[in-house]
Amino acid sequence: MKGVIYTETVVFAPPEQFAADAPYQLVIVALEDGKRLTARVLGERVTIGDAVELAESRNGIPFFHKT
């Protein structure tokens, strides 16, 4: 699954269940099929317009990384 970063943030104040993950980058990916998906980022921080692809899914959360 490939796409382009539509928008992004880094979360420093997480909800209770994700306390151990913070800070983490959260993004909306514009997928090739025209849909958008809220996801996390693995590795290098991304910015709007970066090309990304799905790296893995963990506990139902999609993680993308830069291509």
Added chain:
Amino acid sequence: MRAVAVIGIGKTAFGAFADRDLRSLAVEAGLACLADAHVSPSKVEAFYLGNFAGPSFVGQNHLAPYIAGAMGVEHVPCTRFEAACASSGSAFFHAVSSVAAGMYDLVLVGGVEKMTSQTTPKVTEILAGAGDMSGEGCAGATFPALFAMIARRHMYQYGTTREQLAAVAVKNHANGAKNPQAHMRKIITMEQALNGKPIADPLTVYDCSLVSDGAAAVLICPLERASEFTSKPVVVKGLAQTSDHVALDEKDDITTFRAVKEAAQKAYKMAGVTASDIQFAELHDCFTIAEIVATEDLGFVEKGGGGPYVLAGKTCLHGERPINTSGGLKSKGHPVGATGVAQICDVVLQIRGEAGERQVARNHLGLAQNLGGSGATAVVTILGAA
């Protein structure tokens, strides 16, 4: 449809009140409102309550009759409305609709939230429930994160700057410092606002509204009966509620709130006015970016013009169109279920000419904009002198 007037307003102070429970706050606001209109609780024909998450925050359900009974409002329809941060805006919309339709004459509309008895991570988790918990929520989206992503995109598309976001916070704190009922009566500098603790990049703690306890209430009746209760009735000139997708990633363009634009157009049409006629407004600044976007969606400025508009001082207390003279959600506080009705109270206060140090000179036509979630519910109300 009958014309409807606001004939009474009442609010608690907003803040963190360890010794106050949800019901006592709602009762205080309701009774203050009834006293303002010189109306006995036994005369109220229906009670509409806005509350977002009482069951999660304090473990109490069935809130409307629970509160009404303690006020002496008994044996009438009492109903709770939930629409995230637009809960009491929505309650107001439905209450006005029923009075306009001739169902009732005297209706009390309240809003309340008791948030500070929970830890910040728990509050963050409860608030996240106003988004889509099966998608964005399960990926770790908080509300600051959703609005941070809106801000990032707005910066990308329109060149909006950190300084423009911070200008919203600086202005609203300057106003809130003059509001005796505000949660954080503190002036902040641009430098402070730019260097706050990061919450969700690019938003810092100074871009985020407050976690507050508080309640607000208004009493409405048909305009034709308003003079029985007050010499200063305030008329509901225009009012609309609309909705949109709950999940941010399902919206075509996240730099605009489609529901706000649509509600505004409907409300302007009903009032027979245009955006340029609005003299002052209370806008839903849950985050600084939200006020900037709202000024655009309401048509006060063109798309992308919201940042320069606030930075140029056009919306400050003595600017061309004062916005959030109450201090807004940023400084007055944001007990989410109380916010919509509290905004109505603040607009009414200005129209009556009773805003004290915060009084604006051009006070005949004001607007309140209440937003639920990341734009899934919008309520726009236009209020004017009789």
